[in-house]
Amino acid sequence: MNRISLNQITTKGWSLPEAVRGCAEAGVPAIGLWRDKVEEVGVGVAAKLVREAGLAVSSLCRGGFLTAEGPDAHRAALADNLRALEDAAELGTDTLVMVVGGVPEGSRDLAGARERVADRLAELAPYAGDLGVRLAIEPLHPMFCADRAVVSTLGQALDLAEPHPVGQVGVVVDSYHVWWDPDLAAQIARAGARIASYQVCDWTLPLPADVLLGRGHVGDGCIDFGALTEMVTAAGYTGWIETEIFNQEIWDAPGARTLATVVERHRAHVESA
Amino acid sequence: MNRISLNQITTKGWSLPEAVRGCAEAGVPAIGLWRDKVEEVGVGVAAKLVREAGLAVSSLCRGGFLTAEGPDAHRAALADNLRALEDAAELGTDTLVMVVGGVPEGSRDLAGARERVADRLAELAPYAGDLGVRLAIEPLHPMFCADRAVVSTLGQALDLAEPHPVGQVGVVVDSYHVWWDPDLAAQIARAGARIASYQVCDWTLPLPADVLLGRGHVGDGCIDFGALTEMVTAAGYTGWIETEIFNQEIWDAPGARTLATVVERHRAHVESA
Numbered sequence: 001m002n003r004i005s006l007n008q009i010t011t012k013g014w015s016l017p018e019a020v021r022g023c024a025e026a027g028v029p030a031i032g033l034w035r036d037k038v039e040e041v042g043v044g045v046a047a048k049l050v051r052e053a054g055l056a057v058s059s060l061c062r063g064g065f066l067t068a069e070g071p072d073a074h075r076a077a078l079a080d081n082l083r084a085l086e087d088a089a090e091l092g093t094d095t096l097v098m099v100v101g102g103v104p105e106g107s108r109d110l111a112g113a114r115e116r117v118a119d120r121l122a123e124l125a126p127y128a129g130d131l132g133v134r135l136a137i138e139p140l141h142p143m144f145c146a147d148r149a150v151v152s153t154l155g156q157a158l159d160l161a162e163p164h165p166v167g168q169v170g171v172v173v174d175s176y177h178v179w180w181d182p183d184l185a186a187q188i189a190r191a192g193a194r195i196a197s198y199q200v201c202d203w204t205l206p207l208p209a210d211v212l213l214g215r216g217h218v219g220d221g222c223i224d225f226g227a228l229t230e231m232v233t234a235a236g237y238t239g240w241i242e243t244e245i246f247n248q249e250i251w252d253a254p255g256a257r258t259l260a261t262v263v264e265r266h267r268a269h270v271e272s273a
Numbered sequence: 274m275n276r277i278s279l280n281q282i283t284t285k286g287w288s289l290p291e292a293v294r295g296c297a298e299a300g301v302p303a304i305g306l307w308r309d310k311v312e313e314v315g316v317g318v319a320a321k322l323v324r325e326a327g328l329a330v331s332s333l334c335r336g337g338f339l340t341a342e343g344p345d346a347h348r349a350a351l352a353d354n355l356r357a358l359e360d361a362a363e364l365g366t367d368t369l370v371m372v373v374g375g376v377p378e379g380s381r382d383l384a385g386a387r388e389r390v391a392d393r394l395a396e397l398a399p400y401a402g403d404l405g406v407r408l409a410i411e412p413l414h415p416m417f418c419a420d421r422a423v424v425s426t427l428g429q430a431l432d433l434a435e436p437h438p439v440g441q442v443g444v445v446v447d448s449y450h451v452w453w454d455p456d457l458a459a460q461i462a463r464a465g466a467r468i469a470s471y472q473v474c475d476w477t478l479p480l481p482a483d484v485l486l487g488r489g490h491v492g493d494g495c496i497d498f499g500a501l502t503e504m505v506t507a508a509g510y511t512g513w514i515e516t517e518i519f520n521q522e523i524w525d526a527p528g529a530r531t532l533a534t535v536v537e538r539h540r541a542h543v544e545s546a
Contacts, residue, residue, distance in 0.1 A: 108497040114455070143416040143484070145453035146476055146495050156455040180418035182387070182429040203419055209482040211416070222419050224381040 004266045005030035005058035007199065007244035008037055011255035016041050018255065020053045026259050030056040032199075032242045033091060035084065043087045050091065057093035058240035059136065059197050060084065066120040067101035067113040067150060074120070081124050089131040095196050096128070097172055098137050102147040113150045118160055125168040136196035137161055138172035141180075143211055154178050154187040161194050170196030173232055174244065176203060176215050179223045188231040195237040200225060200270055201245045208248070215245045218265040229273035241270055277539045278303035278331035280472065280517035281310055284528035289314050291528060293326045299532050303329040305472075305515045306364060308357065316360045323364065330366035331513035332409065332470050333357065339393040340374035340386040340423060347393070354397050362404040368469050369401070370445055371410050375420040386423045391433055398441040409469035410434055411445035414453075416484055427451050427460040434467050443469030446505055447517065449476060449488050452496045461504040468510040473498060473543055474518045481521070488518045491538035502546035514543055 006028050008019045016037045023031050031050065038046045038060075050057055063084040066077050081096075088096045100117045103110055121135060128135050137157040140149035151157050157171040171194050178184055180203075188195075202221030207214045218225055229241075243262045250258055279301050281292045289310045296304050304323060311319045311333075323330055336357040339350050354369075361369045373390045376383055394408060401408045410430040413422035424430050427444060434442040444467050451457055453476075461468075475494030480487045491498055502514075516535045523531055 103495045108495050110452070110495070110497065111500075141416065142414060142453040143480070147478055152453050153455060159455075179383070180415040180425050182426060182432075205420055207416070207484055211480055211484060222376045222381050222383070224383065227384075 002029065003239070003241050004028055004263065004271070005032055005056070005240040005242040006259060006262060007032035007059070007061070007242040008034055009061070010243055010245040010250070010262060011258050012251040014255040016046055017049055020049050020055060022255055022259050023055055024053045026256070026263060028259065028263065029054075030058040030240050030242075032059040032061060032240075032244065033057055033093070034061045035087065038087065038091065043090050047091050056240070057091050058242050059095040059097050060088040060091055060093050062097040062099050062138075063135070064099040064149075065101040066098075066117045067104060069104055069107070069116070077120060078123060082127055085124070085128055085131050085133050088133045094133055095136050095170075096133050097197060098135050099140065100137065100149050100151050102145065102150060110145070110150060117150060121160060121164070121169060125164045129165060129168040134168060134170045134196050136170045136172045138174060139177055141177045153181055153183070154191065155183055158187060158191055158194060166193050170194045172197040172199060173237075174199040174201075175223050175225065175228055176201050179203060179228065185231055188235050192235050195232065195235060195239075197242065198229075198232050198237055198239065199242045199244045200266075201243060213246050213248050215247050217245065217250070217261055218243065219269045225269040226273040229270050233273070241266070275302065276512070276514050277301055277536065277544070278305055278329070278513040278515040279532060279535060280305035280332070280334070280515040281307055282334070283516055283518040283523070283535060284531050285524040287528040289319055290322055293322050293328060295528050295532050296328055297326045299529070299536060301532065301536065302327075303331045303513050305332040305334060305513075305517065306330055306366070307334045308360065311360065311364065316363050320364050329513070330364050331515050332368040332370050333361040333364060333366050335370040335372050335411075336408070337372040337422075338374040339371075339390045340377060342377050342380070342389070350393060351396060355400060358397070358401055358404050358406050361406045367406055368409050368443075369406050370470060371408050372413065373410065373422050373424050375418065375423060383418070383423060390423060394433060394442060395436070398437045402438060402441040407441060407443045407469050409443045409445045411447060412450055414450045426454055426456070427464065428456055431460060431464055431467060439466050443467045445470040445472060446510075447472040447474075448496050448498065448501055449474050452476060452501065458504055461508050465508050468505065468508060468512075470515065471505050471510055471512065472515045472517045473539075474516060486519050486521050488520050490518065490523070490534055491516065492542045498542040499546040502543050506546070514539070
């Protein structure tokens, strides 16, 4: 239980104060925060609540959305990410999860969108370094390439990270997004100290009408968490392991019950690896 | 129009005789056949119909399903694929599209499923060579990894193909399945003479409840067919270009109207490249 963290989207029905209390009561030592939940109470109050509860903040979700075109969108994206970096620092986490954005609507220029991600990461990285927060590039499953993230594999995320100091730009290994990758073992080994976050949830079938919400509790699907956790551990990662689940049915369940399942599955499938 | 082919799943409401007649009337010189449609009339009759209509058969869909475990499933898969190879030869096509199968239900052993694919391809390849038919491994989009195909990238398909003679095992480049791949340009160049089939349809949003049916007409989504067709051409591929669309709305439209749209989009987005 010393590395488990609740990504608070998993208990979406809980406010930030409720999630903090829930973690404390369940003996979960860390929480991954979401900006919308933080903003409901204000970043200062949120920081105070987690500190007083004795919780670590494993990450802040999320920055990114770097692919929009034009000077206005560019400026807005930079401003928003700078705010997110400042919030992360104030909340006491060194990890800002970056969902980089999809192909702009009406565009067919995937390569161009990917170039903008690289360019804007280069602008942001020094600021991240100044604040002691790392930009953690999250490759999303390729089914989200068009609308959410043009970074689709761990290898691609590492290609984007490598021009920058390891303390400024890292990567997220999220089981749901990467489990299918034939090159996964090699890329996790390559990632090494670039791994800024390890997130878990399972691939379950059938996919729901909104594929964003298809994720299951660890152990309910076809991902081998033993093998994956061994790879991440062998690469040298010793940080938090966040359970992050998007699933309407799980969101509709009471938060405490969801968190109890998260803890139980973490013990059975992840911690035991 | 000299390289266009209708993959008959695109006009799912048409029987094989109707699809053959539709292609002839529309001036489409080739057709990709599906085994279930062939079996409705029998392989001999199907071969005669396409020959008499003056159509080429660009491919037969499909063999595969090689990942099931146990001796019974193994024997059944081999027998079925041998039959498919014989049917392909009788129908006059040199290309059997292989959808290799997903992770067996209840299993978490993705690596094992992938090993079985390699082993069973090695068993089948010499028979394919004897019949003058090529096993065309189709990487499917990673969202189908669990339930349809554990081959998820063109690079992985090439790794599986390369131990075998180029005339026995090739790969399919299907725009829908590969467009997102950050390594696509390099892998298409690497594929060269291994490219056995080039299939097109577009990635459109939102994904429907059954993601199998989310494909759109060429030009309706975010895939750059100019760039993709140039890559495939530069790799040396001069064969048929099949339009293959799974989409309930398109299936509900009259076949002739669908085929007219296929032809128009092929001219505007693919042939012009």
